[in-house]
Amino acid sequence: MSSDMSQIQINQAGHLAIGGADALDLVKKYQTPLVVYDVKAIRDQIHHFQKVFQDNGVDYAVSYASKAFACIAMFQLINQEDAHIDVVSGGELYTAIQAGFPMDHVSFHGNDKSVEELEMAVDHQIGVIILDNFHEIDLLKQILDEKDAHINVMLRVTPGISAHTHEYDQTGQVDSKFGFDLQSGQARKALNLVLADPRMTMLGIHAHIGSQIFEVKGFEMAATKLIDTLGDWHKDIGYTAKVVNVGGGFGIRYTEEDDPIAPEMFVDAIVKAIKKRVGELDMPMPAVWIEPGRSIAGPAGYNLYTVGSRKDVPGIRSYVTVDGGMGDNIRPALYQAKYDAVLANDPKAPVKETVRVAGKYCESGDILIQKQPLPATKPGDVLAMLATGAYGYAMASNYNRNPRPAVVFVENGKDQLAIKRESYEDLIHLDEPFTLK
Numbered sequence: 516m517s518s519d520m521s522q523i524q525i526n527q528a529g530h531l532a533i534g535g536a537d538a539l540d541l542v543k544k545y546q547t548p549l550v551v552y553d554v555k556a557i558r559d560q561i562h563h564f565q566k567v568f569q570d571n572g573v574d575y576a577v578s579y580a581s582k583a584f585a586c587i588a589m590f591q592l593i594n595q596e597d598a599h600i601d602v603v604s605g606g607e608l609y610t611a612i613q614a615g616f617p618m619d620h621v622s623f624h625g626n627d628k629s630v631e632e633l634e635m636a637v638d639h640q641i642g643v644i645i646l647d648n649f650h651e652i653d654l655l656k657q658i659l660d661e662k663d664a665h666i667n668v669m670l671r672v673t674p675g676i677s678a679h680t681h682e683y684d685q686t687g688q689v690d691s692k693f694g695f696d697l698q699s700g701q702a703r704k705a706l707n708l709v710l711a712d713p714r715m716t717m718l719g720i721h722a723h724i725g726s727q728i729f730e731v732k733g734f735e736m737a738a739t740k741l742i743d744t745l746g747d748w749h750k751d752i753g754y755t756a757k758v759v760n761v762g763g764g765f766g767i768r769y770t771e772e773d774d775p776i777a778p779e780m781f782v783d784a785i786v787k788a789i790k791k792r793v794g795e796l797d798m799p800m801p802a803v804w805i806e807p808g809r810s811i812a813g814p815a816g817y818n819l820y821t822v823g824s825r826k827d828v829p830g831i832r833s834y835v836t837v838d839g840g841m842g843d844n845i846r847p848a849l850y851q852a853k854y855d856a857v858l859a860n861d862p863k864a865p866v867k868e869t870v871r872v873a874g875k876y877c878e879s880g881d882i883l884i885q886k887q888p889l890p891a892t893k894p895g896d897v898l899a900m901l902a903t904g905a906y907g908y909a910m911a912s913n914y915n916r917n918p919r920p921a922v923v924f925v926e927n928g929k930d931q932l933a934i935k936r937e938s939y940e941d942l943i944h945l946d947e948p949f950t951l952k
Contacts, residue, residue: 522768522814523862523901531859531899533817534925538859541930542819542897545921548839549819550908552933554592554926556815561596563779564807571786573803578622580763580808581607583905584816588924588933590614599642601806605632612639622760622806624671626693633658636666643667645721645760647694652708659714668709669760670695671721672702674740676733694722697744706748717754719801720744723762726809729775735788737761742792749798760804761785767813769902770853778810809905816904818844818920819859822896823875833870835889837898840874841881842917844900844907848880856887859897864890872898876915908934916942 524532531538534553541551561577568575578599581590585607591614593600601622602608611621621641625632626648633655636644646652646668659666671694695702702720709717724737741759748754765778786803793800820837827833846852856872858864866888874881883900892898911919918937923930 523857525862529861529863531817531857531862534930535928536925536930538817538819538899539897541923541925542821542859544930545923545932546936547819547821547897548837548843548920550843550903550920550922550934551817551819552812552904552922552924553815553817554924557592557811558596560778560807560811560814561593561598563777564782564805565596565598567779567782567786568803571783571790573786573790573800575802576620576758576804578620578760578804578806579811580806581611582909583808583812584907584909585610586922586934587614588931589812590616592924594620599804601645605629605635608632608635608639608641618642622669622804628654630654630658634662637662637664640664640666643669643718645669645671646705646709647671649705649708652705655715656712659712665714665716667716667718669718669721669758670702670705670709671723672697672741672744674722674724674737674744676724676737676740697740702744703748706752706754710752710754717756719756719758719760721760721762721804723806724764726764727766728764728781729766729773731776731781731784734761734764734781734785738785738788739792742789742796742798745801746792746796746798749796755799756801758804759789759801760806761789763806763808763810765807765810767810767902767905770855772853778807813905814902816902816907818900818903818907820898820900822892822898823894825892825894833868834873835870835892835898836873836875837883838875839920840876840883841878842874842876842914843911843920844883844903845910845912846906847883847885848878849910854884854900854903856884856889856898856900858890858892859899861890862899867891876917913937913942918942 526532533551564577576599578601579593581600581602590611594616599620603624618639619642623636623644673694673696695705709715745756765781766775820839824836841848867890869886869888872884872887921936922934924933
C-alpha cells in the first residue's frame with residue numbers, strides 16, 4: 516500500500532490501533548464518521564519543539580495555532596504541556612476561557628478583529644494582541660482609553676518572502692491581506708503609533724510566511740529579515756524587542772509524495788539563524804516564539820469511516836463511498852489536499868486495486884482520495900484516513916444537513932469523548948418557524 520506503515524500502529528489482532536486502542540472498538544463505541552486523536556503524539560511533538568529551544572539555550576514559547584483544531588479538551592491538553600495558544604476569533608478565545616486556559620499564555624491574531632473581540636481580549640487581559648493593521652490600532656487605542664486598561668501588543672509584518680507552497684497558503688509575501696508591509700514603511704509607521712501610546716506595551720514582531728512548507732531556507736531568510744528589522748529599529752530609535760515570533764507552517768507528511776524533515780528541525784534552523792544574526796548586529800537576544808498548528812495536531816489525527824456503496828466504471832475507475840466526506844474534511848475539495856488511507860480491520864492486507872474514495876455529500880467534487888491502493892473492500896469495512904488532525908474538524912460543516920462527527924481523544928489505550936456527535940435536533944436548534952404571510 517502507498518501508506519507509510521511505519522507511521523501507524525497495528526495491534527495483536529491485526530487491526531489499526533490509535534493511542535493503544537483498537538480502531539474497531541472505537542467505532543463500535545462511538546460510530547462513524549469519527550475523528551480520533553492520539554494524545555501521546557500531540558504531547559511528543561510539543562516536547563520535541565521545547566527541547567530544541569532548551570538545547571539552544573534561548574527563551575521561548577511554543578504557541579499552538581488553535582485554528583488547526585480547537586475545543587475545550589484540546590486547550591486543556593496543551594496547557595498540561597506548558598505551551599501557549601494563539602487564537603484568531605472571539606469563538607476560539609471564548610473556548611480557551613471556558614477551558615480555564617491561562618490568559619497570559621494567549622496570543623490573539625486576525626486581520627479584522629471586531630470591537631467585541633478586542634474588548635473580550637482586553638477584559639480578560641490576554642498575553643498579547645498581535646496587531647494586523649492601522650484600523651485595529653485605532654480600535655484598540657479607543658478601547659484601552661475607555662476601559663483605562665493596558666495590554667501587550669506585537670506587530671505582524673509581511674517580510675516579502677514567498678513560501679513554496681499552495682497559493683492560498685502563502686501569507687508572508689508583500690501582496691497579502693495580513694500584516695504591515697516592511698518594504699513600504701508601513702511597519703515603521705505602526706511601530707511609532709504603538710510606542711506613542713502608553714497603554715500599549717510593544718513586545719516585538721511577528722511574521723508567518725505560509726503553511727505546509729518543506730524548505731528550511733524560507734524560514735531562515737524570514738528570521739534573518741525580522742532580526743535585521745529589529746536591528747534597524749534598535750539603532751534608529753532605541754527600541755529593543757523582547758520577542759520575535761516566527762509563526763509556523765512546518766510541513767508534515769500526508770502521502771508518500773511528501774518528504775518533510777522533522778518539524779523541530781525547522782525550529783532548530785530558525786533559532787540558529789536568529790542567534791547568528793543577533794550576534795552579528797550586537798543586539799540583545801529576544802525570546803523566540805513559534806506557532807505550530809498542523810505539525811502538532813495533523814499527524815495525531817485519524818478520520819474513521821464506514822464503507823458503503825461501490826460504483827465500477829468499466830475501463831475507467833472504481834468508486835468506494837464512505838459515510839463522511841467534505842462535511843468533515845473539506846480540504847481535498849477546497850485545495851486538492853492529498854491523504855492516504857488504510858483498511859482499519861487489516862492495514863497489512865495486500866493491495867488488490869486502486870480506487871477513488873468518495874464522500875456521501877451531494878457534490879461531484881466530494882472526493883476524499885483520488886487514487887487509493889486498497890485491499891478488496893466490502894460494505895461495513897472501516898476505512899481510516901491518516902494525518903487528518905489539522906483543519907479537518909476545524910473546517911467541518913453541516914452541508915446537506917449532516918451532523919458533524921464526534922471527536923475522541925485516546926491515550927494509553929483509554930478513550931474519552933472530546934466533542935459529542937451532533938444530532939438531528941442539534942441541526943435545527945437555531946431554526947425559527949416561518950411566520951410571514
